[in-house]
Amino acid sequence: MEKKTKALAAIAAGALAIGIALSVASCALRSAGTDQQAVQEEAPAEEAAQGQGAEAPAALTSYELACSKGWKSDAGSLQMSKGMVIExxxxxKIHVLTVSEVEEADAGKQAVLTVAGTDEDSQDSVIWTLIFDRSGGAATMSSDDFKVSKKYSEDVAEGTVSVSGMDxxxxxxxxxxxxxxxxxxxAYMAKNVPQASSASFDGEASVDFNAKTVSAAFHADDAARTVLVVTYADGKFTVSG
Known part of the structure; x- marks a missing residue:
């Protein structure tokens, strides 16, 4: 009888140990599943945070914007690049300033560009002061240091822009x-949306019979899809954006 009791006690103890082991294993599996789910949930959140933290492309500096344009005067032409100013x-006859450094002071639509470099005519180290003015009409670039002309106007390349969709x-x-x-x-796009090369008519026009005007919207092909409003009155077109 005593041996039977001990045997039953041993069996009960074994069953209890197995039960505890199974319980621990079950908890471990649930914990592992929870951890895996947490990792899976955190990954998209981290990816989203990384996407939100991505920096937008930097805007062009005044000097870079000036380099994207052509310049002309009655006396000649001006070309600007990251490394050179060429008249x-x-x-x-060509005159070259090899650029080593540019400092900018912007005030609205006017910028003072202090350009340091080497005058290739004399091989002297020089500092030129250029005034980049976009306050009205075509932009201008002026400087007392220029050799061909003291002032240049933006050369609007009218032939480079195409317009589609007009019926x-x-x-x-x-x-x-x-x-x-x-x-x-x-003319408007060369000054205000220089990165665009075409514009498309959106298919609708508004006629004001009292004011005798016709207004319509066009979309430029730049990344922002800039909306351009064209107003026709007295035989002339006015563009705004």
Missing amino acids: KGADG EAYIGLVGGDAEPLRKALA
Whole structure:
């Protein structure tokens, strides 16, 4: 009887040990599953945070914007790049400033560019002061240090902008000729949306019979899809954005 009691006690103890082991294993599995789920949930959150923390492309500096344009005067032309300022006279003679450093002081749509470098004509180290003015009409670039002309105006490349989507009905409302409209858009885009090369008509026009105006919207092909509003009145086009 005593041996039977001891045997039953041993069996009970074994069963208890197995039960405890199974319970521990079950808890461990649940814990592992919970941890794995937490990791899976955290991963997308971290990816989203990384995406939100991505920096937007930096805007062009005034000097970089000036480099994206062509410049002209009655006396010649001006070209600017990261490493050079080049003047070319009507006689074909070229004057080069090799640029080593540029400092900017911006005030609204006017910027003072202090350009240090080497005058290739004299091989002297020089500092030129350029005034980049975008306050009205075509932008200008002026400097007492220039050799060909003291002031240049933005060379608006009207031929580089294409306009699409215009139908005969709309063209009929704006004088029957699309070319003046294209030139007006090209002039505005060269100054205000230089990264765009085309504009498309959105298909709708608004006519104000009292004011005798026709207004329509176009979309430029830049990354922001800039909306350009074209108003036709008294035979002329006005573009705003």
